Amino acid sequence: MISPKYAREIPQRYRLEAAKCKSCGKINFPPRLVCPRCKSREFETVRLSNEGKILTYTIIRVSSDTFSHQTPYAVAIIETNDGAKLMAMIADSDLNEIEIGKKVKLVFRKIQDEGVWGLHCYGYKAVLI
Amino acid sequence: MKEVAVIGVGMTNFGELWNKSIKDIFVEAALKAIDNAGVDHIDSMYIGTMSGGLFVGQEHIGAVMADYLGMNPVPATRVESACASGGTAFRQAYFEVASGSSEIVLASGVEKMTDGVDVTAALATAADQEYEVYNGVTFPGLYAMIANAHMHQYKTTREQLAAVAVKNHRNGKNNPNAQFRNEITIEQVLNSTLVADPLRLLDCSPVSDGGAAVILCSMELAKQFTDSPVRVIASAQASDTISLYERDSLTTLKAVSDAAAKAYKQAELKPDNIDIAEVHDCFTIAEIVVSEDLGFFEKGCGGAAVEEGKTSLEGQIPINTSGGLKSKGHPVGATGIAQIIELYEQLTGQAGKRQVKDARIGLAQNMGGSGASCTINILEAV
Ligand SMILES: [Zn+2]
Numbered sequence: 277m278i279s280p281k282y283a284r285e286i287p288q289r290y291r292l293e294a295a296k297c298k299s300c301g302k303i304n305f306p307p308r309l310v311c312p313r314c315k316s317r318e319f320e321t322v323r324l325s326n327e328g329k330i331l332t333y334t335i336i337r338v339s340s341d342t343f344s345h346q347t348p349y350a351v352a353i354i355e356t357n358d359g360a361k362l363m364a365m366i367a368d369s370d371l372n373e374i375e376i377g378k379k380v381k382l383v384f385r386k387i388q389d390e391g392v393w394g395l396h397c398y399g400y401k402a403v404l405i
Numbered sequence: 406m407k408e409v410a411v412i413g414v415g416m417t418n419f420g421e422l423w424n425k426s427i428k429d430i431f432v433e434a435a436l437k438a439i440d441n442a443g444v445d446h447i448d449s450m451y452i453g454t455m456s457g458g459l460f461v462g463q464e465h466i467g468a469v470m471a472d473y474l475g476m477n478p479v480p481a482t483r484v485e486s487a488c489a490s491g492g493t494a495f496r497q498a499y500f501e502v503a504s505g506s507s508e509i510v511l512a513s514g515v516e517k518m519t520d521g522v523d524v525t526a527a528l529a530t531a532a533d534q535e536y537e538v539y540n541g542v543t544f545p546g547l548y549a550m551i552a553n554a555h556m557h558q559y560k561t562t563r564e565q566l567a568a569v570a571v572k573n574h575r576n577g578k579n580n581p582n583a584q585f586r587n588e589i590t591i592e593q594v595l596n597s598t599l600v601a602d603p604l605r606l607l608d609c610s611p612v613s614d615g616g617a618a619v620i621l622c623s624m625e626l627a628k629q630f631t632d633s634p635v636r637v638i639a640s641a642q643a644s645d646t647i648s649l650y651e652r653d654s655l656t657t658l659k660a661v662s663d664a665a666a667k668a669y670k671q672a673e674l675k676p677d678n679i680d681i682a683e684v685h686d687c688f689t690i691a692e693i694v695v696s697e698d699l700g701f702f703e704k705g706c707g708g709a710a711v712e713e714g715k716t717s718l719e720g721q722i723p724i725n726t727s728g729g730l731k732s733k734g735h736p737v738g739a740t741g742i743a744q745i746i747e748l749y750e751q752l753t754g755q756a757g758k759r760q761v762k763d764a765r766i767g768l769a770q771n772m773g774g775s776g777a778s779c780t781i782n783i784l785e786a787v
Pocket residue numbers: 297298299300301302311312313314315316
């Protein structure tokens with residue numbers, strides 16, 4: 277059984293679904309009920325570009341227990357080519373190669389195991405290209 | 406609105422207080438404040454606590470603390486705004502006195518962090534669980550991303566970050582309540598273990614237990630209790646996006662500049678009228694960014710300012726004379742109140758070896774999460 281908490285985020289985590297504001301055009305990721313830029317409540321669902329660039333990043337050496345078996349790992353703020361922003365782990369890349377401004381591609385990956393039952397949770401990670 | 410004064414303060418030592426419970430810590434701080442003010446009762450109390458639930462498995466903190474302080478049936482309200490819980494509790498107490506609905510109010514904060522839980526996970530609940538924390542980020546990680554962006558954009562150096570920790574330890578050495586009363590060197594900071602690049606262990610505030618409390622009443626009433634009340638001349642607050650990635654700028658904490666604009670307007674002051682400031686240096690980069698966003702230095706010049714000694718005890722704007730979160734300790738909910746206590750001691754000439762000569766106006770900036778909430782309180786010596 278997957279948890280409701282996990283299941284309801286699947287459209288964003290698996291398919292990068294975002295809410296584009298019909299009034300001002302801002303792409304909100306994840307979707308919202310009110311556009312923070314113009315207060316409009318009307319959106320259309322769009323899928324984010326899976327390519328973008330690194331705005332900033334860090335290499336996590338000390339994590340919470342959930343991620344401690346993965347340290348060191350990098351996390352970055354990515355701006356996608358359509359101007360949306362998100363936070364993602366960087367996968368399959370040399371930690372020494374990561375720099376602000378470098379191009380990345382978003383890929384589907386396992387992110388963590390949830391709870392004592394260890395439910396596999398998936399989502400997006402960024403890979404240097 | 407009535408004019409509001411702080412008339413008494415009290416705090417526990419900050420540190421690893423293994424033989425004291427969250428109740429013991431709160432009551433010790435509250436009793437010290439009550440005794441220091443010389444009041445025989447309080448009409449209401451506010452307690453800032455980030456996460457009694459996660460740290461010690463206790464919620465309903467308001468009721469717990471009113472009971473153990475022996476204050477039933479006084480109304481007791483727990484206030485939560487992550488690491489800004491203390492500053493927010495102070496602001497609520499300020500309003501209750503200013504409105505005239507209560508005469509004497511206790512504003513406090515407490516946190517018990519060393520009882521053995523996953524502190525990194527507990528603190529991370531101040532960020533967005535589904536879109537930041539889910540993807541592996543930690544609080545040091547969020548501020549590390551701000552640091553990398555600031556270093557990239559403004560050429561802020563690793564040594565400038567270290568200079569914040571060195572300065573704050575130098576101040577904290579003379580604070581009897583501080584967790585770390587030792588000086589450190591730039592080399593020690595640069596050689597300490599990496600936590601989240603570029604931030605190292607000595608860039609980070611510690612995990613701490615501690616409590617802090619102050620007593621507020623109207624300026625008219627204050628004269629009955631003390632010859633040296635401290636007047637609250639501004640109390641402002643602002644919010645920003647919960648997620649760091651949503652911000653237009655990764656090198657500015659907009660909630661800080663927004664709250665500062667309101668606070669300066671209320672107090673009819675400019676940044677250069679401030680004599681001393683206690684700011685939220687949860688990580689060294691935070692003090693640099695905040696010192697810019699409060700208007701003390703041009704954007705991008707905060708790193709150079711600390712390196713040049715402009716924020717030292719003898720500098721143009723002494724910052725974190727208490728030792729800051731870095732040296733004094735950071736029991737999350739207590740921090741905002743402990744900042745007020747440092748201002749009170751400075752403005753009443755009781756800061757001992759940390760005393761800034763002729764300090765008349767002090768500013769306290771307390772921040773939650775990666776800057777999603779911020780309170781700014783400005784106090785003036787009378
Ligand atoms: Zn809009």
